[in-house]
Amino acid sequence: xxxxxxxxxxxxxxxxxxxxxxxxxxxxxxxxxxxxxxxxxxxxxxxxxxxxxxxxxxxxxxxxxxxxxxxxxxxxxxxxxxxxxxxxxxxxxxxxxxxxxxxxxxxxxxxxxxxxxxxxxxxxxxxxxxxxxxxxxxxxxxxxxxxxxxxxxxxxxxxxxxxxx
Numbered sequence: 001x002x003x004x005x006x007x008x009x010x011x012x013x014x015x016x017x018x019x020x021x022x023x024x025x026x027x028x029x030x031x032x033x034x035x036x037x038x039x040x041x042x043x044x045x046x047x048x049x050x051x052x053x054x055x056x057x058x059x060x061x062x063x064x065x066x067x068x069x070x071x072x073x074x075x076x077x078x079x080x081x082x083x084x085x086x087x088x089x090x091x092x093x094x095x096x097x098x099x100x101x102x103x104x105x106x107x108x109x110x111x112x113x114x115x116x117x118x119x120x121x122x123x124x125x126x127x128x129x130x131x132x133x134x135x136x137x138x139x140x141x142x143x144x145x146x147x148x149x150x151x152x153x154x155x156x157x158x159x160x161x162x163x164x165x
Contacts, residue, residue: 013059014141020056021134023049025127032123063141091126098122 027050034042061080068076099122 012141012143013063014138014143016059017057017063017137017141018134020053021130021137023053023056025053025130025134027053028123028127028130032120032127060137060141066142091129095122095126098125 027046027048030046030049031043034046061077064080065073065076099118101118101121
């Protein structure tokens with residue numbers, strides 16, 4: 001069995017996360033391009049691609065935690081969690097605006113015909129943003145194999161008089 005972190009150690013976190021984000025973007029684009037009357041079976045492959053791509057983003061956490069001193073990993077992990085939740089909230093809100101732009105959608109009743117087109121536009125916008133994230137991951141994450149396993153900052157005692165973490 002091949003693990004994501006093992007693959008990251010072999011080829012570098014940047015490449016693994018970038019590949020994952022490219023898969024997510026491709027899956028989102030594939031879902032956006034299906035017809036309005038698609039079956040669940042036809043959506044299975046694009047959704048599986050999105051899931052596989054999402055799994056390949058695991059080295060992002062390792063890279064973030066490796067970039068801080070061991071005494072600060074709790075803070076870094078907490079900030080990463082908050083950043084993920086906040087970015088998800090903003091992303092879903094923006095895509096929701098794109099989906100419903102120009103379409104009054106009642107809380108109950110039939111969905112307007114133009115809403116499906118808005119849904120496709122929203123998914124394509126999400127795919128574009130995820131693809132941009134792939135480029136950013138490649139440029140900013142450690143690209144060399146094994147780099148994510150080495151702390152970038154050594155633990156140092158806090159200066160006298162400063163609050164200890």
